[in-house]
Amino acid sequence: MTRNAMIDGWYPVSLASQLDAHGRSTALMGEPIEVRRGEDGNAKVTGGNGRALPACIRYGHVWSSLGDPQKPLFAIPEADQPGRRLVDVGVVRVRCSPLRAVENFLDIAHFPFVHTDILGAEPHTEVQNYKVEIREDEDEVWATQVRFYQPQAAKSAEGGITTEYMYRVPAPTCSILYKTCPPRPGEWDVITLFVQPLAEDLCDVWPWMALFDDETPTTDLIHFQQTIFVQDRSILENQIPGLLPLDPGMEIPTRADLTSVAYRRWLKRHGYTYGAQLVAQ
Template sequence: MIERTLWHPVALAHAVGAQPVAAVLLGEELVLWRDGEGAAHAWADQCPHRGARFSLGRVTDGQLECPYHGWRFQAGGQCTHIPAVPGFTPGARHCARTFDTREAHGMLWVRLAAPEGPALPIHDLPAFAAEAEPRLRKTTSGPYLVQASAPRIIENFLDMAHFGYVHEGWLGSRERPEIPPYEVTPTLHGVKATGCRAWQPRSSIHAESGAQVEYTYEVTAPYAAVLTKQPEPGSTAIDGLWESIAMFVCPVTEETSVAWTRMAMNDFDSPDARLIAFQDTIFGQDQPILESQRPKRLPLAPDAEAHSAADRLSAAYRRYLKQSGIGFGVTA
């Protein structure tokens, strides 16, 4: 399954501290924990001894301790200590099952299997690059647990035509629902839409009047996308860097997901709570619609659902998923 070879977000990095945390990715139950050096790890949440959940255990002396019999495991997954037989040296059969783990953009990312070819990067857009870190403020909202498939959530994030109805008075207006034509092109790792324009009464927490706002949307992985907002007249841009919002989705099961929004903003004055509250409001308006959609899994057949010209990015996203061999959270 190609999805197992991709990097997926599973938790906010700061949420994994001194004690183990449970998570689920692609139906795989995980335990997330940090060793004595502070390095993050993601393992199968199952002790190789009697199958107890590691996430019910604890971290002791920088090692993960099983809650059932106190077996301890070091960072590489090897068992180092069995209290009931202290003189025994555990072997290869006593190892925990481990997965690749990385930290990026304030989150922990996990890959369940190594790809045969080059690995898809986690993210490489300018606003989120390392050199932009001190110039754009990074804030994350979520997690949002959603009874919807990951592709449905990403497609909704890419959709501007719902602004005037789902986000009326915020991101759109029923009186001005038109979406002018825009361009969609394939990229090395997804698809990109430029010249996306929509009239918005309140495009950000600072907006005091309506404006025609221009966005660029980019799908950077099957379950990740970024919108980049063109600076409005009179606003301050930083050396050509546009503010961006990323939607990162963890596919928990075929029909349930956890989502986060990662913001790269030219706003160092507003408190985190205010920035996050705005995103909470927007996602809170989307969630009941997402959970109402049928089928829950995104249909990829061209004639499965009706389309309009405003849906050209959605159609391109579906083609990209199909061409990439994605099968989790979709129907053929």
């Protein structure tokens, strides 16, 4: 087996707020790992054979890698903006490919059917054209000018509005969503999906948010995001094949799926294939 290009990436392995000296036993790409707080207060991560793994704390989570990360963890400049509330949503385990979990997060066309009356509703099912690019300088997938009808934009809102979204994929198992921020026109709410690959067909998903919202209780924000993600979970556990097919022919994309097309192309180009299927079977 060739060395997988994803070995050198950073992955979330714990909530920073739940880091303790007792430790958390988990796994990264098939290898058992141990995450705990060291005596110096920093995160310590050890691999299956007891070797020390790289570790850092950022965006509410502990991050680690089985390999030798060539780059620091990707930047989310908004995370340091004053006035934002940072919300730990907590882990949800899904029996699916980590790449399928990210691809679903990039999709809006399922909103009326899976997140009915929350993020979408019939008959407002049309996906307008939007822009997708692979930004070569940053080496990231971006989708911008994504607009979709949202029936319940906020708890107080009566009726629906058209919400604008931007999607960004800075790492194969992480995606950042920028979403219209009703209290602060001109700013974007940040909602992320950080995925920890446990195995090619099993992942722990750690959603996280950085929002401009001074009113909604934190628990309501957590419950909203958990609702959305658990609605997706039963889809993710029932896709066939379980691994994400990177070769064309296995699945049929349309214009609405251009973000997914770019994501798959980007994964293939880099050899980010842990959780992917290369040859149509």
